[in-house]
Amino acid sequence: MLSPIVLVQIVVNGVGLAAIYILVALGFTLLFGIMRVVNFAHGAFAMLGGYALYYLYSIYDVPYLVAAPVAALFVAAAALVLERFVYRRFYQKMFQSMIALLGLDMAIASTALIIWDSHERSIKPAVSDILQLGGIIVPADKLVIVAVAAIALAAFYLFTHFTRAGLAMRAAAQDVETAEAQGIDTRVTYQLSFFIAIFMAALAGGFYGQTYALSPFMGERPLMMAFIVVILGGMGSIPGVALGGLLLGLGESFLSTFYGSSVSVFVSFGAVILLLVFRPWGLLGTPEK
Amino acid sequence: MTAFLEVSNLTRQFGGLTAVRDLSFTVTQQEILGIIGPNGAGKTTAVNLMSGVIRPTAGTVMFAGQVITGQSPHRLVRSGLVRTFQSTTVFTDRTVYENALRGAFLSVYPGALHTFFGTARARRMRRETEQRIDELLEWLGLTDVAHLTAGNLPYGYQKTLGLVIALASRPRLIMLDEPVAGLSAEEADQVRETILRVRDSGITVVVIDHNMRFIKGLCDRVLVIHQGHELAIGKPLDVLANPAVIEAYLGRGHAAAHR
Amino acid sequence: MNTTTVSGLAAPRDGRALATGWPARIAIAGILALVILPLLPVGSFVLSIGTTAFITAIAAASLHLLIRTGHVSMGHAAFMGIGAYASVLVTMKLQLPFAAGLVAAFVAPAILALLIGPLVLRLAGKYFVLVTFLFGEIVRMVFVEWTTLTGGANGIPGVPPPHPRLLDPQAYYYFALGFAIVLIGFIARLLSSEIGRSIDAIREGENLAECSGVPVLRVKVCIFALSCGIVGIAGALQGHFIRYIDPTSFSMVQSLNLVVVNVIGGMYALVGPIIGTAFFMITPELLRDYVELQRVIFGIIIIVVIAFFPGGLVEIAQRRADALRGKRKVGP
Numbered sequence: 001m002l003s004p005i006v007l008v009q010i011v012v013n014g015v016g017l018a019a020i021y022i023l024v025a026l027g028f029t030l031l032f033g034i035m036r037v038v039n040f041a042h043g044a045f046a047m048l049g050g051y052a053l054y055y056l057y058s059i060y061d062v063p064y065l066v067a068a069p070v071a072a073l074f075v076a077a078a079a080l081v082l083e084r085f086v087y088r089r090f091y092q093k094m095f096q097s098m099i100a101l102l103g104l105d106m107a108i109a110s111t112a113l114i115i116w117d118s119h120e121r122s123i124k125p126a127v128s129d130i131l132q133l134g135g136i137i138v139p140a141d142k143l144v145i146v147a148v149a150a151i152a153l154a155a156f157y158l159f160t161h162f163t164r165a166g167l168a169m170r171a172a173a174q175d176v177e178t179a180e181a182q183g184i185d186t187r188v189t190y191q192l193s194f195f196i197a198i199f200m201a202a203l204a205g206g207f208y209g210q211t212y213a214l215s216p217f218m219g220e221r222p223l224m225m226a227f228i229v230v231i232l233g234g235m236g237s238i239p240g241v242a243l244g245g246l247l248l249g250l251g252e253s254f255l256s257t258f259y260g261s262s263v264s265v266f267v268s269f270g271a272v273i274l275l276l277v278f279r280p281w282g283l284l285g286t287p288e289k
Numbered sequence: 290m291t292a293f294l295e296v297s298n299l300t301r302q303f304g305g306l307t308a309v310r311d312l313s314f315t316v317t318q319q320e321i322l323g324i325i326g327p328n329g330a331g332k333t334t335a336v337n338l339m340s341g342v343i344r345p346t347a348g349t350v351m352f353a354g355q356v357i358t359g360q361s362p363h364r365l366v367r368s369g370l371v372r373t374f375q376s377t378t379v380f381t382d383r384t385v386y387e388n389a390l391r392g393a394f395l396s397v398y399p400g401a402l403h404t405f406f407g408t409a410r411a412r413r414m415r416r417e418t419e420q421r422i423d424e425l426l427e428w429l430g431l432t433d434v435a436h437l438t439a440g441n442l443p444y445g446y447q448k449t450l451g452l453v454i455a456l457a458s459r460p461r462l463i464m465l466d467e468p469v470a471g472l473s474a475e476e477a478d479q480v481r482e483t484i485l486r487v488r489d490s491g492i493t494v495v496v497i498d499h500n501m502r503f504i505k506g507l508c509d510r511v512l513v514i515h516q517g518h519e520l521a522i523g524k525p526l527d528v529l530a531n532p533a534v535i536e537a538y539l540g541r542g543h544a545a546a547h548r
Numbered sequence: 549m550n551t552t553t554v555s556g557l558a559a560p561r562d563g564r565a566l567a568t569g570w571p572a573r574i575a576i577a578g579i580l581a582l583v584i585l586p587l588l589p590v591g592s593f594v595l596s597i598g599t600t601a602f603i604t605a606i607a608a609a610s611l612h613l614l615i616r617t618g619h620v621s622m623g624h625a626a627f628m629g630i631g632a633y634a635s636v637l638v639t640m641k642l643q644l645p646f647a648a649g650l651v652a653a654f655v656a657p658a659i660l661a662l663l664i665g666p667l668v669l670r671l672a673g674k675y676f677v678l679v680t681f682l683f684g685e686i687v688r689m690v691f692v693e694w695t696t697l698t699g700g701a702n703g704i705p706g707v708p709p710p711h712p713r714l715l716d717p718q719a720y721y722y723f724a725l726g727f728a729i730v731l732i733g734f735i736a737r738l739l740s741s742e743i744g745r746s747i748d749a750i751r752e753g754e755n756l757a758e759c760s761g762v763p764v765l766r767v768k769v770c771i772f773a774l775s776c777g778i779v780g781i782a783g784a785l786q787g788h789f790i791r792y793i794d795p796t797s798f799s800m801v802q803s804l805n806l807v808v809v810n811v812i813g814g815m816y817a818l819v820g821p822i823i824g825t826a827f828f829m830i831t832p833e834l835l836r837d838y839v840e841l842q843r844v845i846f847g848i849i850i851i852v853v854i855a856f857f858p859g860g861l862v863e864i865a866q867r868r869a870d871a872l873r874g875k876r877k878v879g880p
Contacts, residue, residue, distance in 0.1 A: 231678060262692075
């Protein structure tokens with residue numbers, strides 16, 4: 001039943017999920033808010049992040065705290081090639097971007113299938129201890145994930161609030177045309193946002209592969225979650241992502257504890273559809289025009 | 290004089306903002322009524338309310354003796370009330386002719402089964418409509434460009450085409466939202482002539498604009514809206530001489546208006 | 549002034565090439581070829597590919613009908629699944645004839661579309677995409693979770709054929725071809741009528757259409773219901789052909805395939821999804837031993853088509869035809 005201990009447990013699990021969701025969704029919303037592309041390939045980059053972490057950490061034994069960011073950096077850097085040849089063509093073209101990036105998702109996932117085939121791998125945990133704090137059981141691994149995610153999010157916050165490039169990015173997320181009129185170099189801003197977005201997706205993909213399992217199709221669920229978080233919070237709204245991620249993470253943790261995971265997915269999808277129908281701009285977004 | 294269009298206590302709030310407040314006026318048949326006001330005065334909201342694009346918070350609109358408040362635009366077209374849009378709205382990828390034909394949807398559409406099976410009735414309606422559209426294009430001087438793609442036409446032609454689309458449904462009252470915005474003085478004069486001819490053919494006109502010269506030379510009466518509310522209504526010259534109007538609407542543009 | 553010349557100007561009816569002239573002749577030639585095909589010594593494998601292609605073409609054309617209103621559904625396979633499950637349950641659980649199953653396959657998804665349509669079709673295109681994307685997933689989860697009715701993830705095996713004679717692949721080939729001709733012909737006629745004109749008007753300028761007297765929401769809801777009903781029939785044809793249904797056959801991947809077929813072929817002419825289907829069914833056969841490579845190439849093709857030919861293969865063909873005609877043109 002709902003004892004305080006269970007409640008705390010639910011909250012801890014929920015925050016762990018929320019951290020991953022926020023990381024994935026933040027990149028998704030950046031790409032949407034600034035470049036107006038709906039990145040259907042977002043999950044594919046998460047998947048690549050998972051494999052990158054697998055190689056660095058599980059195979060080559062690079063220390064975890066180095067491996068996690070380096071793996072994500074590597075994926076984001078490689079993705080810049082795709083930015084140049086694919087993404088750039090679809091900036092500010094929302095509908096075309098959806099379909100083209102679906103194609104990209106298909107291409108990346110199938111390539112991964114050719115390279116790594118479909119059998120699932122697992123990434124060894126960062127720490128295998130289990131912490132027990134007054135009856136609350138928390139795998140230390142999960143705490144590491146939350147901590148790294150929190151550092152990434154804090155870095156993102158500092159970057160977007162205190163550096164020139166970051167401020168330019170935030171301005172562009174609010175209104176690209178005005179930002180351009182004020183002399184912001186959109187090309188650089190686009191590239192930077194893309195890099196950061198993919199970095200966060202890849203980082204989250206590593207955590208995700210660590211929590212669940214690694215396979216070429218593991219990107220589907222993070223993509224779905226990014227969708228839901230972004231719709232909940234409002235497409236393109238950065239604070240909306242934090243709110244949406246927390247709502248979804250805590251909601252999922254709560255519902256799946258008491259009613260099972262399928263109920264929790266039904267409820268979150270249903271809630272999002274209702275929200276889309278009655279308030280399509282999300283909880284914190286603003287209606288267009 | 291009986292009222293053809295009668296607006297009573299029309300009010301619309303958006304959240305805490307009142308865009309149109311307690312607006313009442315009438316339009317008589319075959320009159321040209323101008324609605325003017327500074328930007329954000331609620332002119333377009335008023336047209337949207339009357340043409341059914343948005344629903345009023347309170348108040349009623351009567352048209353030809355029927356209450357039409359809150360009816361959707363396509364039903365109002367059926368009863369003879371049509372509006373145009375502020376920015377030129379035409380189907381840009383289509384020919385002028387196709388545009389006009391689409392405007393005449395109701396007079397070509399004989400019902401789902403008739404049109405699906407191409408019955409004699411559907412073909413007859415189609416023929417009659419095509420003939421009427423030929424006449425309409427001829428009347429407004431678009432015959433020569435009928436086969437051209439609408440989006441490639443000069444702006445003035447597109448504005449006229451917008452009018453053709455509206456007239457194609459055979460309206461009894463037409464509302465024009467800024468019909469001369471973005472046009473040169475000569476083009477505006479042409480549009481004015483056209484609107485006068487439309488009125489002379491028996492159609493009542495409500496026109497919104499903030500081009501003072503245009504409104505003065507066109508309208509029988511003028512309604513000035515300020516902050517969503519009626520400020521003055523009457524003959525153009527009387528209204529423009531009204532001190533309240535000069536202060537609220539003209540303000541620093543005072544000199545310009547009297548040029 | 550001679551008015552007949554002006555009427556004549558309207559004759560090349562914009563974007564609706566399928567109704568008259570040489571496109572009709574090509575269509576008839578294509579149908580004849582498909583009728584003759586099984587008479588050649590081709591083997592049952594080709595017949596089975598053909599049957600699947602006809603079913604895919606029906607589904608893609610039904611999605612095309614909806615796309616013409618400006619709404620791209622990413623959950624169309626869900627409605628296909630509802631049709632398939634409806635027909636299978638009616639014939640297997642209620643022991644009713646296939647005709648009743650077919651009616652159920654049309655009615656069940658159409659009614660669902662009528663219920664949700666008035667809500668979701670108010671949304672702008674991009675939000676509609678998102679809603680249908682999630683809706684498709686919800687429907688798939690219902691298929692998985694409602695085990696007493698749907699058999700859950702294991703699906704329902706042993707689906708009976710519509711008629712014992714239709715166990716013969718050649719017979720089913722003609723059966724499916726007949727449905728494809730009738731249903732796609734129906735859609736073609738609908739699109740070339742005044743209803744089609746109002747559908748195009750809605751996509752190109754919803755407000756303007758509404759203010760020209762088109763009951764926009766009603767048209768969209770009816771077209772959505774019709775589209776979902778037709779794709780339901782395609783689902784039933786597929787279920788009774790493969791004789792097995794399960795949730796994965798109607799998942800997001802299938803929905804995306806239907807969108808891809810439309811995009812590759814061309815979204816704004818009915819020939820688009822038909823050409824797209826042919827492309828979609830034939831290219832994989834050329835790479836049959838490399839299923840993954842096939843998907844990679846497909847993905848790249850989608851990107852290239854969208855980037856350079858937003859009008860799809862139809863646009864490429866049209867440009868070539870225009871270029872050829874331009875050489876011969878003598879003047880206006």
